Amino acid sequence: MDTSNSAASANKATLQTPKYPNQVTGMYILARALRTVGITNMYGLVGIPVTDFAYIAQEQGIRFAGFHHEQNAGMAAATHGYLTKTPGVLLTVSSLGFLNGLTATANATVNCYPMIQISGSSEREPIDLEQGTYEGLDQLSIAKPLVKAAYRVNKPEDIPTAVVRAYRAAISGRPGGVYLDITTPCLGAIMNMADAEKLFYKPVDLVPAMVPSEESVKRAVELISSAKKPVFLIGKGAAYAQVENKVKQLVESTGIPFYPMSMAKGLMPDNHPLSAISCRSTIMQQADVVVLIGARLNWLLSRGHGKWNSDTKFVQLDIDPQEIDINRPIAAPVIGDLDSSLTAILSQLGNHKTSM
Incomplete structure (x- = not known):
């Protein structure tokens, strides 16, 4: 071979x-x-x-x-x-x-x-x-x-x-x-x-901050500062945004009571001295300024009607402008992500204490 x-x-x-x-x-x-x-x-x-x-x-x-x-x-x-x-x-x-x-x-x-x-x-x-x-x-x-x-x-x-x-x-x-x-x-x-x-790429800035306008923050702070019986309503949006530290700072620096919606339970202790969890009806009937922090004025809050005081003014912190004025006129809308909005409000509000 x-x-x-x-x-x-x-x-x-x-x-x-x-x-x-x-x-x-x-x-x-x-x-x-x-x-x-x-x-x-x-x-x-x-x-x-x-x-x-x-x-x-x-x-x-x-x-x-x-x-x-x-x-x-x-x-x-x-x-x-x-x-x-x-x-x-x-x-x-x-x-x-x-x-x-x-x-x-x-x-x-x-x-x-x-x-x-x-x-x-x-x-x-x-x-x-x-x-x-x-x-x-x-x-x-x-x-x-x-x-x-x-x-x-x-x-x-x-x-x-x-x-x-x-x-x-x-x-x-x-x-x-x-x-x-x-x-x-x-x-x-x-x-x-x-x-x-060649097709793959890592996207940049997937969740950019949405900072509220200075004018809207100023308007909200002025309304909160002038209130006699204000209250913070904390919603699911605050829980999702994981801004519990800033919510706590806002509540304790102002002395304004708060009410957590069901999906915001745990952001603040129920037994906190400023918790208004036991007086929801009183809030609806007597609060002159209500600050909605990532909360919708929807069916859970009777869409702002029913027992609500017709003279109550609302401040609303939300990322979606389409959520404003859906059931009650919002006197001070603050459009932005909650972290940025709370930071801006805290910086302007200072250590204002409510007179209630």
């Missing part, structure tokens, strides 16, 4: 072996994009077409908590968002799984919890033409009226941008639920890894 010819043939074969670039799917890109913005936990129930995505997400360091029902998983994701001030992520399958999860996402929107629901969906063409396809539900159209924002992704190249937009929408301004619709062709699409790596 001519070993030299055999070796030459082997070398030739080796040289002619084709080389292919490393390739990844849209599922990998989605997992990497979530991890890049800081997502480390995900809740849901897997199935077609997102099962492999859940495995890939775990490989990227995202912890996946599986549930027996999407609504329970969604409530967990919403609670995660409320407690951490970062979006809780819910993963569902298409159609009925999507609908089960949407209940929680809509609830997160109404109650101001940052949350992102990611659902796989069927290919667009047979859905748009109503030709009958596997779980052919137009999920984006259903979700849009019920959530803060909704986006559909059809190409893997758009996944990182969609994830960043969903994240910003969930936590910016008044937090809420966001729906991210990822089509099956997008999840299964293949890209060269080198090209995919």
Whole structure:
């Protein structure tokens, strides 16, 4: 046997072996994009077409908590968002799984919890033409009226941008639920890894401070300082913003009593000397100035009517200007994030003590 010819043939074969670039799917890109913005936990129930995505997400360091029902998983994701001030992520399958999860996402929107629901969906063409396809539900159209924002992704190249937009929408301004619709062709699409790596970027300043105007702070301070029977109403927004130290400083530096709403329990002790937790009706009937700190003047407060004194004036600290004047005229709206608003008010209010 001519070993030299055999070796030459082997070398030739080796040289002619084709080389292919490393390739990844849209599922990998989605997992990497979530991890890049800081997502480390995900809740849901897997199935077609997102099962492999859940495995890939775990490989990227995202912890996946599986549930027996999407609504329970969604409530967990919403609670995660409320407690951490970062979006809780819910993963569902298409159609009925999507609908089960949407209940929680809509609830997160109404109650101001940052949350992102990611659902796989069927290919667009047979859905748009109503030709009958596997779980052919137009999920984006259903979700849009019920959530803060909704986006559909059809190409893997758009996944990182969609994830960043969903994240910003969930936590910016008044937090809420966001729906991210990822089509099956997008999840299964293949890209060269080198090209995919160019898509990822770490977003800058995801939660910028929203500082209130000096004029609004001055107006609020003047109204509080002139009050005879003022009271602070502390709401869920204060609990979410985690501003308990500044709330405590405001209460104790002014000597103004406070009343915590149910979701703000724990920010201040119930047995604090300035706690008005036992005299809610008295507050409604006698307070001449009420300062709403991250609290809505909604059904929990009789929408400002009923037992409320018709002459009561309101100061409202809120991040959303659309919340102002919804039930009673607000004499001094302060629009900004609560940390910035409380800091500004404390700096101007000084050590004013109420005369009540």
